[in-house]
Amino acid sequence: MKISVVKVVGLSVLVVLSAFLGALGYRAWRPHQQVVAAPVPAPVVAPPDDATISIQRERDWYRYFYSYYGSMERYRQTGHVDQRSRVYADAIGEFYEIDDVSELALCPAPSDSLVTSQAIYFGARVAFLSQRSGGPIMYSMSYLGSADWIHGEEPFDAFWPVTSGSQELSAADNAGLAATVLSAHGSSAFNRGDLQYFAPISFNVADANGDGDDDFWLGGRLVLSGPDGYALDENEDLASKEVSFLDQGSATWALVANRDNIDVFDPGSIGSGPVASIPLEAPLSTTRSFTVMPVQGGTMFLAVTDGSVDVYNLSTGWAADRVASLTGFQTGELFAGAFGDFTGDDVIDFWLSESRWKNDEGEIVGRLMLIDGAAIASAGKVDVQDLARTTLLGSTRYSDYDGISATLSPKAGDLDGDGTLDLSFTGHRHMSEAGALFVLPGTALKAGAMSVTDPSIIKIVGQPVSQLAPYYNHMDLGGHIIVAADNDLCSGLNAGAIYDVTIPESPRMADR
Numbered sequence: 001m002k003i004s005v006v007k008v009v010g011l012s013v014l015v016v017l018s019a020f021l022g023a024l025g026y027r028a029w030r031p032h033q034q035v036v037a038a039p040v041p042a043p044v045v046a047p048p049d050d051a052t053i054s055i056q057r058e059r060d061w062y063r064y065f066y067s068y069y070g071s072m073e074r075y076r077q078t079g080h081v082d083q084r085s086r087v088y089a090d091a092i093g094e095f096y097e098i099d100d101v102s103e104l105a106l107c108p109a110p111s112d113s114l115v116t117s118q119a120i121y122f123g124a125r126v127a128f129l130s131q132r133s134g135g136p137i138m139y140s141m142s143y144l145g146s147a148d149w150i151h152g153e154e155p156f157d158a159f160w161p162v163t164s165g166s167q168e169l170s171a172a173d174n175a176g177l178a179a180t181v182l183s184a185h186g187s188s189a190f191n192r193g194d195l196q197y198f199a200p201i202s203f204n205v206a207d208a209n210g211d212g213d214d215d216f217w218l219g220g221r222l223v224l225s226g227p228d229g230y231a232l233d234e235n236e237d238l239a240s241k242e243v244s245f246l247d248q249g250s251a252t253w254a255l256v257a258n259r260d261n262i263d264v265f266d267p268g269s270i271g272s273g274p275v276a277s278i279p280l281e282a283p284l285s286t287t288r289s290f291t292v293m294p295v296q297g298g299t300m301f302l303a304v305t306d307g308s309v310d311v312y313n314l315s316t317g318w319a320a321d322r323v324a325s326l327t328g329f330q331t332g333e334l335f336a337g338a339f340g341d342f343t344g345d346d347v348i349d350f351w352l353s354e355s356r357w358k359n360d361e362g363e364i365v366g367r368l369m370l371i372d373g374a375a376i377a378s379a380g381k382v383d384v385q386d387l388a389r390t391t392l393l394g395s396t397r398y399s400d401y402d403g404i405s406a407t408l409s410p411k412a413g414d415l416d417g418d419g420t421l422d423l424s425f426t427g428h429r430h431m432s433e434a435g436a437l438f439v440l441p442g443t444a445l446k447a448g449a450m451s452v453t454d455p456s457i458i459k460i461v462g463q464p465v466s467q468l469a470p471y472y473n474h475m476d477l478g479g480h481i482i483v484a485a486d487n488d489l490c491s492g493l494n495a496g497a498i499y500d501v502t503i504p505e506s507p508r509m510a511d512r
């Protein structure tokens with residue numbers, strides 16, 4: 001009885017207290033009743049404006065680069081190793097430092113800025129143009145890819161005679177071609193695929209107007225040699241398209257990648273429309289940077305679909321037969337390069353680069369595969385792993401987030417002059433963002449699996465955080481290699497530079 005009174009009194013107190021708190025704005029307490037919160041409308045948040053997005057991107061950019069600059073400088077001054085300098089510190093004993101084996105060939109106009117329109121990432125893309133007389137000319141330009149917000153309003157491009165020795169560019173050297181294409185067609189003219197990799201030039205050069213000097217494509221616009229230097233062709237019909245030269249020696253054609261077919265143009269009369277249209281057995285990929293790549297002296301081309309690399313053999317009248325379909329690729333970058341006869345049968349072979357390839361542990365290490373030019377003509381449907389003569393794998397020893405083969409030389413050279421072709425390839429963000437250049441001597445080439453850690457591979461590391469070898473190409477010039485470092489500091493933060501590297505005769509004796 002007594003207990004019941006206490007219960008009643010207690011309940012009454014709680015009810016009174018609840019009413020009191022309710023009067024003060026607190027939610028009423030109700031015995032034995034589950035409190036169900038009223039749905040709270042989602043707060044209305046305005047989407048960030050462009051300025052806010054830009055500030056956030058710049059902040060992320062600063063944070064990323066400065067963390068690496070800081071770590072690498074601390075490592076160099078004190079030997080202290082942290083998470084960001086670890087890869088560099090662990091592996092540096094296997095590498096020649098670029099300062100010891102190269103000249104700084106070209107610095108862009110000095111930049112006094114941080115990450116703004118003046119920070120130009122010079123050398124982000126380069127094309128090497130053979131000339132009728134003298135050595136090749138290099139066309140080089142600043143970045144206009146997935147982060148073109150950094151300086152998209154102010155691209156810088158220049159021509160440079162490769163054999164002229166060291167020099168510094170000035171603002172007056174700006175060729176202005178990239179700026180013209182950008183203002184006419186926007187940055188999308190330069191970007192390819194889902195990742196918006198920036199792919200205007202690559203290995204894609206040929207003499208289209210027959211004057212003996214190579215010409216090239218820039219955002220789908222033809223850039224032609226002439227008595228007064230290079231100039232943009234006025235025809236804009238192919239602007240923003242993926243266009244590849246098909247150089248057959250006796251004639252040069254332009255292949256325009258559409259999804260289900262390839263249109264063939266005469267580059268001398270683009271305005272007349274296509275001379276042929278090649279239907280494809282399977283549609284081209286919409287996610288890759290390159291989808292059409294001529295091989296075998298223009299008698300074949302590779303067509304990259306979402307699941308395969310199809311190989312078509314061309315015959316008269318633009319009939320094209322699919323002779324092979326290579327499967328087993330992952331997503332991400334995929335391109336062919338380092339053309340040359342590696343197998344000794346006088347048929348041109350090539351290497352396929354998959355720089356974002358992940359190993360069984362899910363680590364991005366990248367891989368390079370040597371494709372036998374004779375075997376591909378009758379390969380049929382085959383996993384590329386079964387067709388490849390050699391598969392060269394990258395290693396987390398030299399980078400824990402970047403794969404090998406960001407770049408290949410368009411043609412493989414004989415760098416040591418021993419009569420066998422040597423393979424040069426790079427790791428753009430290897431070695432804690434320094435970037436790396438690798439040379440596999442032809443004599444050390446083995447069938448089957450190889451690793452970039454192989455002691456026979458000559459290894460060269462870029463300046464700290466200089467990001468040697470931005471995507472797609474460097475150039476073998478027989479004994480030396482021209483390669484860009486688009487984050488080099490020679491003209492200010494993120495300014496970029498070009499190096500002329502003399503390849504050492506043998507690997508650095510590893511100090512493991």
Ligand SMILES: [Ca+2]
Pocket residue numbers: 206207208209210211212213214215224225
């Ligand atoms: Ca020409």
Ligand SMILES: [Ca+2]
Pocket residue numbers: 340341342343344345346347348349372373374
């Ligand atoms: Ca061969």
Ligand SMILES: [Ca+2]
Pocket residue numbers: 413414415416417418419420421422441442443
């Ligand atoms: Ca050689």
